[in-house]
Amino acid sequence: MEGLKKTPLFELHNKLGAKIVEFGGWAMPVQYSSILEEHRAVRERVGIFDVSHMGEISVRGRDAFDFLQYILTNNMGKLEPGKIVYSLMLYENGGTVDDFLVYQIGENDYLLVVNASNTEKDFNWIREHAHGFEVEVNNISSMYGEVAVQGPMAEVTLQKLTDFELGSIPYYEFRHNVMLLGIEVLISRTGYTGEDGFEVYMAPDKAGKLWEEIMEAGKEYGILPCGLGTRDTLRFEARMPLYGHELDENTTPLEAGLSFAVSFDKDFIGKDALLREKEDGLKKKLVGFEMVDKGIPRKDYEVYKDGAKIGYVTTGTHSPTLDKNIGLAYVKPDYAKIGEEFDIMIRGKANRAVVVKTPFYKRQA
Incomplete structure (x- = not known):
């Protein structure tokens, strides 16, 4: 891990026995126990992530x-x-x-x-x-350490550490100058998991103490430390894009299904290109699919229909929540309808898949 940037929590991850990998120039924990256990903790209870690299x-x-x-x-x-x-x-x-x-x-x-x-x-x-x-x-x-506390028990876990009424923060809002056990934080109700949860920003030198306090507060709810592996399976089930997978310099928000985040009633860099794209039609479209055959899809696997290449996989895995092999892929728009079947090439063999509705997982409000 020489030459990689390290978060304020790096030594703590080592102490917890995390498996460390390189991610975007950072040494980050990919898992502690197992991706499956950590995934279930967030879906059913509560998990904590180090996101200080953001x-x-x-x-x-x-x-x-x-x-x-x-x-x-x-x-x-x-x-x-x-x-x-x-x-x-x-x-x-x-x-x-x-x-x-x-x-x-x-x-x-x-x-x-x-x-x-x-x-x-x-x-x-x-x-x-x-x-x-x-x-x-x-x-x-460099002024921030950051942890994400995610899952159905995220609010009750954090509420133990503050007099501030966390239930008063609506989704996609934040409050600053909130005190968590004497540590001043900015806390937002957002997340990248498809669950309720909070992102907590603090001075880097306070990150370790806060992590340990949150772990203690969440003990009765079965809190687990979670790594990048789980973060990826969770965000993927909720169909949240990851740059370098669903988004890149050759992909537009319209192709990625993110038109809700584009306001055409103002001028912005790239607007003319998007207007032309709307007029000419999309060259590719992001779809969710489920494997009919047994193979597990992975990033960059090619998508074929009747022997012709029609696209590529951006993310694919076995879904811990659904217990199915699923993926996201860019395909030619003609093949993007729900129920459309195509083949994913896995180790040179065609494996059948079907387009399904996304997000794959949506929490019950």
Whole structure:
């Protein structure tokens, strides 16, 4: 793990016996016990993740709102202090620079929480396009440690550590200056698992103490530390995109089924390309599929129909929740209808699959 960046919780992961892997330039835990056990803990009880590798970029100044309107696809007018919106940032050709969450901290003060592997790229892209706007852009990632507490028992677990009424935070909102056992945090009700849960941001030197306090508070509910392996199976069942899989510089939000995060009633970088795409029709479309044959699909496996290649798999695995082999794939739009059958090439052999409705998993409200 030499040369890799390490989160404030790295030594703690080693102590817990986590299997460490490289992810986006970081040394991160991929699993502690087993991906299956950790997955079930989050779906049924509560799990805690180290997400300190995520990037944080501050955009402040008189023109902050106008600037974000220009570089992001979603409408920043949906925001007010304490609210969060999901958005994408595009190249002129409509391809995706990144997808992330935007937190409005105050008037003309925004926090962008971006993908770890894209932090530097995003920061440079934002700075390059800030000319002509009165804004200050800073990469403040080193100022934060971050943990995600996810699952049906996430709220009761964290509530033990604070007098602040966590039930008062609606989904996709946050509060700052909340005290968890004397530690000041920013806490948001978001997540990447398909479950209820919270992301907790704190000073890096407080991360270890907070992790241990949350583990203690969640003990009676069967809390487990969870790694990147589980984070991936959970987000995938909930059909949440992962940059480098469902999104990249050659993929538009319309192809990825993310048009809800695109506001065409304003100007933004990449808008013209998306309008042309709407007019000309999509070249590919993201679909969910279930294997009819026994094979497990994996990223980059080719998709065929009647002997002709029609697409490729972006993510595939055995779903712990559904106990089925499922995947996401980009295919030509003609083959994207529910019930459509095609073949996934697994080790040179055609394995039948059928297009199904997504998300594969949706929690009961």
